[in-house]
Amino acid sequence: MDTMTLVLGTKNYSSWSLRPWLLLRHLGIAFAERVIHFDTEEFAAEVPKLSPSRRVPVLLHGELRVWDSLAICEYASELAGGRGWPADAGARAEARAIAAEMHAGFPALRAACPMNARARHRRVPMSSELEWDIRRVAAIWDGCRRRHGRDGPWLFGAYSAADAMYAPVALRFLTYGLPAQGAAAEYLQTTLADADLRRWVAEAEVEGVIVPSDEAGVPA
Ligand SMILES: N[C@@H](CCC(=O)N[C@@H](CS)C(=O)NCC(=O)O)C(=O)O
Structure with a gap:
């Protein structure tokens, strides 16, 4: 399986980045992370290349891009066989x-x-x-x-x-x-x-x- 990379904003402030990061950790799914700080030239230059919405988080998995926190949580749950949501x-x-x-x-x-x-x-x-x-x-x-x-x-x-x-x-x-x-x-x-x-x-x-x-x- 291709390595997954979760692209995140500044950890102190990026609430949307925190959410899928936490779920991936709790599900035990291995991933690399790349932090791109807000209000930097790097954010302005790099994030539009990685994320169609120009926002973080975005999950990179092979050719796949998942650019929304809740959609990343859904994808992580699918990879984990449905764990990550209640069974009932x-x-x-x-x-x-x-x-x-x-x-x-x-x-x-x-x-x-x-x-x-x-x-x-x-x-x-x-x-x-x-x-x-x-x-x-x-x-x-x-x-x-x-x-x-x-x-x-x-x-x-x-x-x-x-x-x-x-x-x-x-x-x-x-x-x-x-x-x-x-x-x-x-x-x-x-x-x-x-x-x-x-x-x-x-x-x-x-x-x-x-x-x-x-x-x-x-x-x-
Ligand atoms: N609906 C998106 C919201 C993402 C979002 O607003 N991300 C913020 C950081 S927490 C962002 O990238 N802001 C930078 C910008 O708007 O230029 C999600 O759930 O992932």
């Missing part, structure tokens, strides 16, 4: 629905609280839209854990693409001190303790790249 059809449909909701939604959370993996103790002004997004995320985590979490610590028991899709949100909860209670708070701690996520954060901490437009919030 109903749970799988729900996992896909919350993954798609993340992929397409939460505009207030994404705009006000950009992922900043190494930053801590930041605070942003609360708006009704942001509050709604935070409550909705917590309700998703709480509901999935209660209904599907019997067989393991993740949203659907075993680790799935849904967990990968929400991992950058967990980092936002940490950076900006966003509120979560009960089962949602427990799930937040599970996500933040994940060895692969911690490895990504450790690598983000030593990148030494600052993108001013992605630096939000004031010290708590």
Whole structure:
């Protein structure tokens, strides 16, 4: 099989890159990675050659290009014989629905609280839209854990693409001190303790790249 290469943006800021990276790691699929930092001449010159959308992440596998985080997660799951999504059809449909909701939604959370993996103790002004997004995320985590979490610590028991899709949100909860209670708070701690996520954060901490437009919030 051809070597797979996952092309990523700056780890500190690239929430879309983090998602398929995490799922590939959790599925035990071997891949090489290439980080191309945002706001650089290299990004402007190289990414359009590699990714039809001119965005990262993009997975390169032989002649194949997969240039979207959720599509990469789907491809990784197919390579892994369906692992990466819940085995039960109903749970799988729900996992896909919350993954798609993340992929397409939460505009207030994404705009006000950009992922900043190494930053801590930041605070942003609360708006009704942001509050709604935070409550909705917590309700998703709480509901999935209660209904599907019997067989393991993740949203659907075993680790799935849904967990990968929400991992950058967990980092936002940490950076900006966003509120979560009960089962949602427990799930937040599970996500933040994940060895692969911690490895990504450790690598983000030593990148030494600052993108001013992605630096939000004031010290708590
Ligand atoms: N829908 C895409 C979004 C990808 C995306 O917006 N990537 C950002 C980085 S996280 C990007 O490449 N930004 C650079 C640019 O827009 O020039 C996905 O899920 O992969």
